[in-house]
Amino acid sequence: MAMRFPKNALVALTVAACLPYLALKLLWLSGGTPGIPRDSPLHTAGSTLWVLNALTVLMDTVVVLLALALARPWGRRLPAPLLALPLWGASGLLGPIALGFPVQALYHALSGAAPQRGSGNGSGALLEDWVWSLVYSGFTVQGLALGTLFALYVRERWGPLLGSRPARPVPLGPAWRAAGAAGCAGALGIGAVRAVEALGLWSADPADHGADSRIVDGCFALFALLAVAGTVRLLRGAGRTRLWVPLAAVWSGSGTLACWGGWLLLGAFSGSGQVLGQRTDGLLNLLHGTQAAAGLLLAAVAAHAVRHRSATPAAAPSGAPPAAERQTRSR
Structure with a gap:
């Protein structure tokens, strides 16, 4: 009973955060226009x-x-796998919002600057200001509540594995080594580009290079770094760190890279991105494709490492030899 109440409260919070967004989208699908200005390009999408x-x-x-x-x-x-794939996608899409939106709100509160709002491919604003606040506040709550539920779930179902401290590296064949190297190289490249954009030194899209965009770029750079660091630590062995730490890093980092890269590519190739003001030239599509590919590769390598870890005995506490080694010494 002690664990059921917080879980039920988190479920209720998640559902409550989803309802306004779902209601708004269903109204739009049925032909309604609440929150859409009269001169918005969305009317002709x-x-x-x-x-x-x-x-x-x-x-x-x-x-x-x-x-x-x-x-x-x-x-x-x-x-x-039935839970892991959609949860990985949800954490990848919601994670940068849950991190970036509060930072943006804090920046605007302290600086007094007006938030950047999309203007689409026309002169009018895409949406009214209250829509952006409602939607992204909901996404932030969804990400935090669902992430907490997920943490409770994996602790109950795979606690011993995630709490272990494997010291030995994961054996990799040539194909897995190549996948890991390519994934890390792609993620580091994307992370470097995003970091440069976050610092204001260069932008792939000069028209969208204000403070809000730079905060988002900084979040993407952080998740790219997490993906690489988590993968390397997961493959080499956690050492004194429990397994869940590098796994959480590569889970969130690879999900962000793959899912946001794929989502931006979908917008580019479907034409919806142009309506929303997204640039869809060759350079940006190459960056998004590299980002998506790097995330998928690192996720696949991490899944391979977890399967290997789960098939081997749990690591002994830090500083203690494995059970087989202790038995050999006792003989």
């Missing part, structure tokens, strides 16, 4: 944006289902 809105409704509905699965007994019986 056509069927492509309708499909994109339907997709985001499905994605937010999945967040509700995931919250229920993480808190209910039947969720413990689900196959791990």
Whole structure:
């Protein structure tokens, strides 16, 4: 009972954070225009944006289902991959928002500067200000609540494995070594580009290079670094660090790289990104593709490492030899 109450409260919080967004999207899908200014380019977006809105409704509905699965007994019986893939995607998409949006809000509160709002490919604003605040506040709460539920879930289901301290490296064949090297190189390259943009030294999109964009770039650079550091630590052995630390780093970092890179590519190739003011030239598409590929490669390498770790005996406490070695010494 002690654990059920916080879980139920977190589920209720997640659902409450999803409802305004879902209601707004359903109104738009049915032809309503609340929150859309009269001169917004969204009025002429056509069927492509309708499909994109339907997709985001499905994605937010999945967040509700995931919250229920993480808190209910039947969720413990689900196959791990069935939960892992959508949770990885949700954490990748929501993580940068949960980190970046509060930083942006704090910056505007301290500086008094007006937030940057999208203007699409026309002169009018895409959405009214209250829509941005409502949507991104909801995403932030979703990310924090769902992340807490996930942490409680994995502690209960895989606590011994995640709490272990494996000291030996994961054996990798040539293909896995190549995948890990390519993933790390791509992530470091994307992280360097994002860091340069965050510092204001250069931007792939000079038209979108204000403070809000630079904060977002800084978040992406951080997640890229987490992905690489987590992968390297996971493969080499956690040492004195428990396994969940590098795993959490590569989980969040690779998810952010892959899912946001894929989402931006979807916007570019579907045409919806142009309506929303997204540049879709060759350089940016190359960056987004590299970002998505790096995230997928690092996620695959991390999954391989976790399968190896779960197939071997749990590591002994830090400073103590493994059980087999202790038995050999006693003989």
